[in-house]
Amino acid sequence: MxxxxxxxxxxxxxxxxxxxxxxxxxxxxxxxxxxxxxxxxxxxxxxxxxxxxxxxxxxxxxxxxxxxPNTNDYAAERLFWSLEPNDHQEKADYCVAVSDSVDRVLVHLSACGSAISWVTPNVLEILGLSELEASDNAFANLSHEVDAATLEAQEVDGVPLGYVITALPFKAALILAPNLRQLVKDKLGWPVMAVVPDRDFLYLWGAQHQEFAGRVGPVVVREYTRSPYAISTEVYRIDDDGLQAVGAFPLPEEPN
CATH class of the missing domain: 3.30.250 (Rec A Protein; domain 2)
Structure with missing residues (x-):
């Protein structure tokens, strides 16, 4: 079956x-x-x-x-921006393009931390928030998660590769946090490169090692193709001006 x-x-x-x-x-x-x-x-x-x-x-x-839904579960402190592929047949009510293949989507995380749902106008009405206020809350909440997160780095081929430890079940979204720099600068420098093949997968490394992307490519493709919550095989550069996709790893061709 x-x-x-x-x-x-x-x-x-x-x-x-x-x-x-x-x-x-x-x-x-x-x-x-x-x-x-x-x-x-x-x-x-x-x-x-x-x-x-x-x-x-x-x-x-x-x-x-x-x-x-239990409307008592809704809370402004559990609003976040998350990353989603933009090939959904129905668009989220609140989404903004990040690249050619990825959007940031306004989501709500349940109190138990296990249910992630797209925010609707009804949710904002219950919370008494405008779209702008909800967006501000979502960015602020990502910043709080960055404050609580830990960055670990391991040298791979002489390049420090960063892994984020966080309770947030969609850690890929942390690349949208306004204060990401404070988490990464001491161990990786700034600006940084990032890959997020899955919503709970994030690699970061210094932008001065842009060519290191080729080293993580096979892992990115593998994670993307097997994940139920895949995002993208894109590589991002993150600096003071924001986030920009600078390339993407090709997927293997499907056999005929």
Whole structure:
């Protein structure tokens, strides 16, 4: 039984009927009079090698819970900007292009730290925030995470390669933090280069070693292709003027 079949079986066992959206191929179901459009893409990537029935059941729990969110869980201090590939069929309500293939998206992190959801106008209405105020909060919260984070560096081919230790479950977003410089300057220098193939994967190194990108390329491609929450194979330069994509590692061609 594949992921799609297991998902449909789980829905049926719980008494939910569904249809398939002809345009997107997503599952459509109604929970508490709210219609949900569910993509299985990330789940299928996560379970590509082994279909875990319990994991699918937890996914269904999350889908059902999304139809009746606990508004008491919303808090301005858990708003963040996160990184997302820009190939989603439906765009987030609040997103800004970072590069040709990546957007920063306004998200909310649940109090338990396990659920990451795109922010909607309804969430901002509940919080009593304007879009600008929410954006400011999101950047400030990333800065707080940088303050609490630790940078470790290991020499690879004579170049210090930085790894960030943080409780934030999407550490890739830290490259958007206004105060990133204070975290990296002592061990890596400034400006820096970065790769974020997955939302919880981040490598950093000094921009004076730009050619070092070739050394991390195979790791970036591997992490990107196997991750259920892939972002991009791009390489970024981060300096006082902000963040800019300066190249990308090519993906292997799919066999015919």
């Amino acid at each position: 594949n992921v799609r079949e297991q998902f449909e079986r789980e829905l049926t066992q719980r008494g939910f009927s569904f249809t398939i959206d002809p345009e997107s191929g997503r599952h459509l179901l109604t929970v508490d009079e709210r219609q949900l459009k569910v993509s299985l893409d990330n789940l299928e990537r996560e379970l590509a090698s082994d279909v875990d029935a319990e994991r699918v059941a937890r996914f269904v729990d999350t889908v059902i819970a999304s139809a009746k």
